[in-house]
Amino acid sequence: GENVEQHPSTLSVQEGDSAVIKCTYSDSASNYFPWYKQELGKGPQLIIDIRSNVGEKKDQRIAVTLNKTAKHFSLHITETQPEDSAVYFCAALNTGFQKLVFGTGTRLLVSP
Amino acid sequence: EAGVTQSPTHLIKTRGQQVTLRCSPISGHTSVYWYQQALGLGLQFLLWYDEGEERNRGNFPPRFSGRQFPNYSSELNVNALELEDSALYLCASSRGRAAGTPRRDTIYFGEGSWLTVV
Numbered sequence: 001g002e003n004v005e006q007h008p009s010t011l012s013v014q015e016g017d018s019a020v021i022k023c024t025y026s027d028s029a030s031n032y033f034p035w036y037k038q039e040l041g042k043g044p045q046l047i048i049d050i051r052s053n054v055g056e057k058k059d060q061r062i063a064v065t066l067n068k069t070a071k072h073f074s075l076h077i078t079e080t081q082p083e084d085s086a087v088y089f090c091a092a093l094n095t096g097f098q099k100l101v102f103g104t105g106t107r108l109l110v111s112p
Numbered sequence: 113e114a115g116v117t118q119s120p121t122h123l124i125k126t127r128g129q130q131v132t133l134r135c136s137p138i139s140g141h142t143s144v145y146w147y148q149q150a151l152g153l154g155l156q157f158l159l160w161y162d163e164g165e166e167r168n169r170g171n172f173p174p175r176f177s178g179r180q181f182p183n184y185s186s187e188l189n190v191n192a193l194e195l196e197d198s199a200l201y202l203c204a205s206s207r208g209r210a211a212g213t214p215r216r217d218t219i220y221f222g223e224g225s226w227l228t229v230v
Contacts, residue, residue, distance in 0.1 A: 032217040043116075043202055043221040044155070051217075089155065095217050097168050098143065098206070102155040 002027040004092050006103025014111055019077045021106045023090035026071070030092035033066060033073045034100070038087045047088075048075070080110045114139065116222035118203050124228045125193050133188040133225045137205030143167075144186040145206070145219065146178060150199035158201075161186055162208045193229045200224040 003026040013019050025033075031052040036044035050057045050064045050073065057064050061080075066073045077084055090103040117136045125131050137144050146158040157170040161180035175191040184205075190197055202224045207216040 034219070036221070043223040046218070046220060049218065091155075093217055093219075098145070098160050098162075098216070098219075099157045099168055099170070100145075100147075100155075100219060101157070104154050 002101045004090060004101050004103040006090050006106060008106060010107045012109045013080050015080060015082060017080055019080055019108055021075045021088055023073050023103050024071055025092040027094055029094045031095055032093040034091050035075050036089045044089060082110050082112050085110045116203055116205050116220055118222040118225050120225055122226045124230060127193055127195060127229055129193050130191045133201050135186045135203030137184050138220060141205035142184050142208030143206045144180055145204040146188045147202040148199045149202055195229050198227060198229045200226050
């Protein structure tokens, strides 16, 4: 069945450093790849997304890259801040079924 | 603009009981989704409703069911609660099937309903 692998499970960085989270998906029919940030006790918040016809997308300090051939996509956060500390989830969507398949999450800790 | 709203935020039920969770989608969204986030199991797809119809279902037993109302709000019902049903239940919404891609692929989540089964 569909599967999304996410690494690393935890990531600790110093404020101002960059953070990179990587995901691999199995369903070649997936065509939309969102990233969600989940803070403690809250629901997942959509922070950036990328569609299969695009290789890279950037929004201020965050960027996402997609390699469809390798079925890899990654989240890049530059100039990290303590408020970036949260759990980040990647996901893959086959729009025919509208079912998001999530990675297992990355706990990011940004130390001041 | 209001986001996806869910109620109740927290509830405690006894094993064997039944529970109903409620969700109101973002205005203009006709698709509603339910996900379960149990400790150690990540986010699992439960159900997708669009225009009042169940369109897709995840690998959950039949005691998990729901419906979507004409105003596009939705309920999730869980019968015969088991201890392992304890989880955060998340509702999400998007534009519907009629909107086509890419408009319908952006999915927004609510804050969830925390269910504890004792």
